[in-house]
Amino acid sequence: MIVVVAALKGGVGKTTTSVYLAAAAASGRRSVELIDADPQASAADWWEAANDGDLAGVSLVEAPTERLLAKAVGALGPDDVAIIDTPPGQERLLGKALDRADVVVLPTRVGGVETPRMEAVLEMVPADVPVGLVIASARTYTRDYQDAVAAWAEQGVRVWGTVPERVSIAAGPRSSLSFDGFLAYRDIWRRAQRAARNR
Ligand SMILES: Nc1ncnc2c1ncn2[C@@H]1O[C@H](COP(=O)(O)OP(=O)(O)OP(=O)(O)O)[C@@H](O)[C@H]1O
Numbered sequence: 001m002i003v004v005v006a007a008l009k010g011g012v013g014k015t016t017t018s019v020y021l022a023a024a025a026a027s028g029r030r031s032v033e034l035i036d037a038d039p040q041a042s043a044a045d046w047w048e049a050a051n052d053g054d055l056a057g058v059s060l061v062e063a064p065t066e067r068l069l070a071k072a073v074g075a076l077g078p079d080d081v082a083i084i085d086t087p088p089g090q091e092r093l094l095g096k097a098l099d100r101a102d103v104v105v106l107p108t109r110v111g112g113v114e115t116p117r118m119e120a121v122l123e124m125v126p127a128d129v130p131v132g133l134v135i136a137s138a139r140t141y142t143r144d145y146q147d148a149v150a151a152w153a154e155q156g157v158r159v160w161g162t163v164p165e166r167v168s169i170a171a172g173p174r175s176s177l178s179f180d181g182f183l184a185y186r187d188i189w190r191r192a193q194r195a196a197r198n199r
């Protein structure tokens with residue numbers, strides 16, 4: 001099962017989502033491959049710095065070009081689970097990843113400027129591939145948040161989960177995985193898995 005964590009916009013939570021989803025997937029006793037398709041290598045850096053245990057069962061492959069990405073995906077077995085972290089603003093590479101996806105997770109933040117670029121990504125996802133939003137770093141008590149969720153529901157975009165804004169998540173590789181974050185992403189992982197199975 002190939003999960004692509006996709007967004008064209010930078011800094012929306014792609015890498016955070018990829019790492020936590022990989023941890024959540026691996027906690028279900030599967031071995032998981034985290035494929036870092038971003039030349040910035042932030043997922044790779046995180047994986048290297050991670051505390052013992054946090055990413056147990058997660059292996060890492062750096063694949064920051066179309067060729068390397070195709071190779072990494074081609075090497076997967078039929079029962080493997082892979083989470084692909086993608087770079088911002090690289091439409092071609094993102095397109096290649098999306099073409100191989102069984103399920104797409106789209107991190108976004110609440111705020112007006114996000115929507116058009118998010119829609120551009122939604123249009124790039126092949127028609128038969130399920131896609132769900134993750135609202136990253138959310139302030140769930142705000143009016144903006146509630147309005148955004150209502151607007152997406154109206155447009156028929158599925159929201160698979162909301163991850164609250166947490167200092168412990170913002171610490172990234174400088175801290176152990178946040179328990180709150182892990183629980184939120186575990187639910188998202190379950191939804192993504194279910195959507196991929198029902199495809
Ligand atoms: N739930 C959260 N609470 C607090 N901070 C968060 C949360 N999720 C993400 N962040 C922070 O938001 C910033 C951007 O997140 P991240 O690096 O995952 O985004 P990205 O989309 O991968 O960025 P890039 O486009 O540069 O690859 C980081 O500083 C990260 O720690």
Ligand SMILES: [Mg+2]
Pocket residue numbers: 014015016038042086
């Ligand atoms: Mg990133």
